[in-house]
Amino acid sequence: MKSWWFLLLVFAMSWGLTFFLRRYALAKSLMDIPNERSSHTIPTPRGGGVAIVISFLLALPVISGLDLLSHSVLYGVFGAGLFVAIIGFADDHGHIAARWRLLGHFTAAAWGLYWLSGLPPIGFLGFTVDLGWFGNTLAVVYLVWMLNLYNFMDGINGLASIEAISACVGMCLIYWCLGHVELIWLPLILATAVAGFMYWNFPRARIFMGDAGSGFIGIVLGGMALQAAHISIELFWSWLILLGVFIVDATWTLIRRLVQGEKLYQAHRSHGYQKAAIRWGHQRVTWMVAILNIGVLLPVAALVATGVFDGMLSILVTYACLSYLAYMAKAGIK
Template identity: 60%
Template sequence: MVWWLLAAVFALALVLTGLLRKYALSRGLMDVPNARSSHDVPTPRGGGVAIVLSFLAVLPFLGASNGLSSSYLISLSGAGALIALIGFLDDHGHIAARWRLLGHFIAAAWALYWIGGMSPVEAFGFLLDLGWFGHILAATYLVWMLNLYNFMDGIDGLASVEAICVCVGGCIVYFLSGHGFSVTPLILALAVCGFLYWNYPPARIFMGDAGSGFLGITLGILSLQAAWVSPDLFWAWLILLGVFIVDATFTLVRRLLRGDKVYEAHRSHAYQFASRHYGAHKPVTVGVVLINLFWLLPLAACLVKFKLDGILMLLVAYVPLFLLALKFGAGSLEEKK
């Protein structure tokens, strides 16, 4: 491991975010508050590009110093770059939803081709090879991950601290599983840390679709790649991603059942209701960190350390999160809150 890469990716993201903030201010690329916003002050957007550029810039050095397979690096860089490009163009103008979705599935297919698709999954003690159905599920999972990350990037610092917690947690569970140390998630976490300096409440710049989509699909690829190392690692990653998966999925399903137009902007995620309830973003962002550190990470660690059943542990992890989403009214009509 070349440890200087950690300092380099952090410094690069830190500096690039500052430069992007100046660029956004000069070009008027501002997120202006409206009835669907969770902020009150016009704020520059698009800072997540710094995460993308920093992470992709160090990947070749990471591969050379740590012996990562070229197919793994091609999967991460190709899919991540395409999603970031789509998000960047959408941040600067507008791309029709159908073309965005097509691009998302192309990126997912690219990623799965290079990592070998969906690995066999372990459930209730049985190892199941789902074949082509598994690959379709994996592509849908990647597309949902990148979109839900965009949905969940709605208050200061939230998407950043979630990515950091999940990546650091991924490194820990990888090590506890007996497969050594996975440095790729740590590199991503340091890139996000450089951005978080500017994004922590009160945020001086927002991530934008380029950054949030990139994080979503990259975390999805990391989780699917971990499954090839050990099936229980995939369940551990799903546990670590629980806060975002549960809030976004619960909200989407509830709005679908009510007949809402789910492609329209809204403020009905649990974290958005919670931020309005507490009158600030910081308590919610810090609360997500605490949930990750003191609930989800210990469960994921126990899963891999003691070889527990993945589905059972996932249910244990998610049930309180669903109850929390229900408590804050995830997916309910905003007028009722």
């Protein structure tokens, strides 16, 4: 019973902080002004994701003190997440050159990976391979891509929130069924903190998450997947399947824009979810992603976690199907 009261406190803190951040943004005119590349049409306060950051990070020392989270995971997730949030907050309130942002992101990712003990041996099709330093390099790139793609995918009402909540709750169910109760707390607290913010962002956006919140969620989700990989590599594949909509849409769009010779740092509105939102509206697309995550990706992730499906093969098939959806949505095309 005490655990539910603690989660209620995290939700209330996130909800209340978002309320005050919205009032602060309105008072200081910290507004996201629509332009030809925006998915919204009216000026809207930004920076509400700071509420998620504060609520989540304040909860970590508490659960660590209750022996529900190891000190190494605490240091890794807390440090990496805080550093990314600070960079995003500064960028939300001014501008940081892309090269310095990227340097900060790689630093945060390296810090998190160090405390999470690197990338464990990878198993696929019955084989296990220890990639050593090369694997750790790939893991750092993976974390940097996760935090950036989450920023790219935070463009319509509620989408970034529903992705985090559905992935975290889905993995909590898998952890519970498989007896990995020690892994439940991080995703459960993140989902709760995001839910407090989401009240103000969906179905009508009264405040936006901003880079501080989206980048933070991305690297924390990536870190939780690596944490799970040390328990079972199948759990790592399960995380990647549940996050497949964001990973595939962002990666497909990036590759298409590269092929077309476009400037990657230039703002655009060519992601698959943005094309879909133009056609069907923000609310419908967000619910479609939620249904896809829960109704399709969660069962596949659960079958991978239990060993019924091979993880690597399931990733390839799942991502191929999602890539087809991105192709049909004309993701990456102006």
